[in-house]
Amino acid sequence: xxxxxxxxxxxxxxxxxxxxxxxxxxxxxxxxxxxxxxxxxxxxxxxxxxxxxxxxxxxxxxxxxxxxxxxxxxxxxxxxxxxxxxxxxxxxxxxxxxxxxxxxxxxxxxxxxxxxxxxxxxxxxxxxxxxxxxxxxxxxxxxxxxxxxxxxxxxxxxxxxxxxxxxxxxx
Amino acid sequence: xxxxxxxxxxxxxxxxxxxxxxxxxxxxxxxxxxxxxxxxxxxxxxxxxxxxxxxxxxxxxxxxxxxxxxxxxxxxxxxxxxxxxxxxxxxxxxxxxxxxxxxxxxxxxxxxxxxxxxxxxxxxxxxxxxxxxxxxxxxxxxxxxxxxxxxxxxxxxxxxxxxxxxxxxxxxxxxxxxxxxxxxxxxxxxxxxxxxxxxxxxxxxxxxxxxxxxxxxxxxxxxxxxxxxxxxxxxxxxxxxxxxxxxxxxxxxxxxxxxxxxxxxxxxxxxxxxxxxxxxxxxxxxxxxxxxxxxxxxxxxxxxxxxxxxxxxxxxxxxxxxx
Numbered sequence: 208x209x210x211x212x213x214x215x216x217x218x219x220x221x222x223x224x225x226x227x228x229x230x231x232x233x234x235x236x237x238x239x240x241x242x243x244x245x246x247x248x249x250x251x252x253x254x255x256x257x258x259x260x261x262x263x264x265x266x267x268x269x270x271x272x273x274x275x276x277x278x279x280x281x282x283x284x285x286x287x288x289x290x291x292x293x294x295x296x297x298x299x300x301x302x303x304x305x306x307x308x309x310x311x312x313x314x315x316x317x318x319x320x321x322x323x324x325x326x327x328x329x330x331x332x333x334x335x336x337x338x339x340x341x342x343x344x345x346x347x348x349x350x351x352x353x354x355x356x357x358x359x360x361x362x363x364x365x366x367x368x369x370x371x372x373x374x375x376x377x378x
Numbered sequence: 379x380x381x382x383x384x385x386x387x388x389x390x391x392x393x394x395x396x397x398x399x400x401x402x403x404x405x406x407x408x409x410x411x412x413x414x415x416x417x418x419x420x421x422x423x424x425x426x427x428x429x430x431x432x433x434x435x436x437x438x439x440x441x442x443x444x445x446x447x448x449x450x451x452x453x454x455x456x457x458x459x460x461x462x463x464x465x466x467x468x469x470x471x472x473x474x475x476x477x478x479x480x481x482x483x484x485x486x487x488x489x490x491x492x493x494x495x496x497x498x499x500x501x502x503x504x505x506x507x508x509x510x511x512x513x514x515x516x517x518x519x520x521x522x523x524x525x526x527x528x529x530x531x532x533x534x535x536x537x538x539x540x541x542x543x544x545x546x547x548x549x550x551x552x553x554x555x556x557x558x559x560x561x562x563x564x565x566x567x568x569x570x571x572x573x574x575x576x577x578x579x580x581x582x583x584x585x586x587x588x589x590x591x592x593x594x595x596x597x598x599x600x601x602x603x604x605x606x607x608x609x610x611x612x613x614x615x616x617x618x619x620x621x622x623x624x625x626x627x628x629x630x631x632x633x634x635x636x637x638x639x640x641x642x643x644x645x646x647x648x649x650x651x652x653x654x655x656x657x658x659x660x661x662x663x664x665x666x667x668x669x670x671x672x673x674x675x676x677x678x679x680x681x682x683x684x685x686x687x688x689x690x691x692x693x694x695x696x697x698x699x700x701x
Contacts, residue, residue: 208384225384225421228408248409249476261449261478267405268479271384272423319474327453330469330609335458351609352473 210271214239215283225271230254232270233280241281241310245354252353253311255318256280262318264352281310284317293317293370302366304357312353316367319349323371341371379411386423393585394554398422400585402445402481405472406488413496415489415505429483429587432456438593441550444483444586448472448538451482460594463618466601467541473610483586486539486549486566487578490532490640491612493517503529504574519678520614523670523686525639530574531676534567534641535612541601543634543642544618548590554583560590567641574640597622597630598697604637604689613637615686617693621652623701628652635669638686645669657698662691 211220214233221236230247233239233256242265245253249267256265257279285291290298293313303309323345328335331348339345346364355363387393393400398420401407410416429443432454440456451457452468472480480488494500494512501510513521513531521531547563566578580586598621605611616636622629631652635643648665655661666687673683 225382226379247412249405252473252475255475262475263479264405264475267408267476269384269401269404269408269423272386272401272404272425274386315475318478322449322474325453327449328458328465328469330466332469335462335465335469348609349474352475 208271210274212270212273212278213276214278215280221270223270225269227270228266229256229258229268229270229273229278230265233265239280239282242314243307243310245308245311250354251308251311252315253308255311255315255353257314257318260318260321262315279314281314284313291317293366296366296370297363300362300366300369301359302363303355303359308353308355308357312350312355312363315350315353316363316370319346320367320371322349341368343368380414380417380419382411382418383420384423385420386426388426390427390429390552390585390587391556393422393424393427394552394556394583396420396422397583400424402484403447403479404484405476405480406484410489410496414498415496424585435590440591442482442589442591444481444588446482447478448480448482448485449474449477451538452477461541461545461591462599463544463601463620464538464541464591466599467537467603467616467618470601470603470613470616471537482538482589485536486542486563486586486589487580488536489577491535492521492532495532504532504570504577507573507575514676517678518676520612520637521676521679522639523673523675523679523682524643525569525641526674526676527570527572527574529572530570530640532570532574532640533637534577534639536642537601537603537613537616537636539563539567540613540616540634540636540642541618542589542591543644544620544632545595546592546632548592549586550588550590551580551584551586553581558587563589563642564644570640577640595620595622595630595632600693600697602689602693602696604685615682615689617689619693619697621694621697623657623698626656626701628655628657628698628701633690635686635690638673638682652694657694657701659691659695662694663687665694666690 243253245251249264254266399418429445500512549561603616613636618634620632631649
């Protein structure tokens with residue numbers, strides 16, 4: 208069936224099997240292979256995309272359900288010549304080893320900072336009736352949907368803190 | 379994944395008449411369809427229905443549209459202020475990405491994470507009625523200790539539903555013929571008995587449209603979740619508690635439990651034991667013992683009995699400190 212998707216500011220009309228996940232539509236039909244397929248079951252976060260500004264697991268949603276939605280993949284954040292601040296921070300802090308989870312980490316981190324910006328609380332927020340502030344604990348909790356089997360977590364947290372405009376004190 | 383016909387409904391009435399399996403967030407349904415545990419022939423996309431608002435009701439409560447996402451619900455100022463136990467339960471569940479997609483109605487309907495339900499090469503009465511239960515005598519560390527049957531020992535995985543159980547939530551539905559009805563959440567879920575594949579009172583084609591919360595319960599709100607990881611893991615045991623104290627006495631108590639049974643567990647006699655009493659360790663121990671009087675382990679999950687006991691005692695101590 209036909210579906211028109213708005214991805215990274217461009218419209219694409221696809222004729223696809225309704226079973227196609229948003230992730231597979233991007234990777235297999237549009238050559239947008241930045242988003243990775245890790246588990247394909249919503250457990251690892253490698254496929255994270257922004258839909259209408261919110262991060263989701265693109266492997267657990269059907270492409271045909273996203274007509275008229277605004278979709279951003281890692282390719283839509285920055286380019287090799289002009290990195291998004293989150294991408295630049297991951298490079299600066301070496302926030303990866305093998306790199307497979309990295310696009311999902313970066314897109315998820317961008318979405319996560321948006322959630323903090325909107326005042327959304329998390330499981331580790333002390334008082335959810337008032338506001339919430341960025342901290343290492345908040346980042347770790349909020350990024351728990353992105354696994355890194357190389358365990359680059361400390362540098363990922365540093366990168367996110369940097370991108371959020373917080374400088375980390377030298378150890 | 380098996381092929382299916384996809385259609386998108388623009389109204390509740392159209393969704394009902396299209397006929398088929400409703401899909402909203404899809405985070406659990408699509409996962410199960412990939413594994414061919416779920417094999418719907420028709421999928422009706424309900425994500426465009428106007429059911430994504432949280433409105434105040436005349437009796438001072440809230441009406442939550444079935445499509446409100448878990449993250450929007452958790453972050454809603456009214457929920458954070460007046461129904462903190464619900465916000466806390468939602469934030470303790472899943473991951474940021476999943477909460478952004480999962481809907482309120484869908485969360486209530488999510489299926490068990492019993493490994494035998496997911497593994498189609500194994501016997502499961504919930505997936506294939508009458509085939510048997512390989513969880514009994516199998517790997518059953520996460521399984522039920524209350525209300526289970528010889529046909530099924532699965533647990534309900536939701537955190538949100540546990541808090542809603544303590545809050546006396548009401549499920550508003552439209553049946554296939556358009557008839558509207560209300561089902562108190564305490565009557566919504568079924569124990570497995572000999573029909574573990576029937577998990578709730580919804581009829582064929584019936585659609586959850588809203589979940590209603592009565593006016594807020596004042597008191598100390600807490601959702602305590604015990605799990606294998608600090609984040610992004612299902613509960614082994616969880617307790618949702620709203621405890622009000624007046625001077626030296628417990629005046630109101632609402633308690634619901636996750637990870638223990640086929641449904642979010644609520645036991646009014648525990649609450650009756652607590653109300654009117656002064657908070658003290660012996661009282662909490664007696665309440666926990668009453669809760670678990672009929673608890674039965676399956677071997678690997680025997681630890682849940684003392685874990686549930688200690689968790690409840692700890693929660694009651696926290697909720698009454700200063701009283």
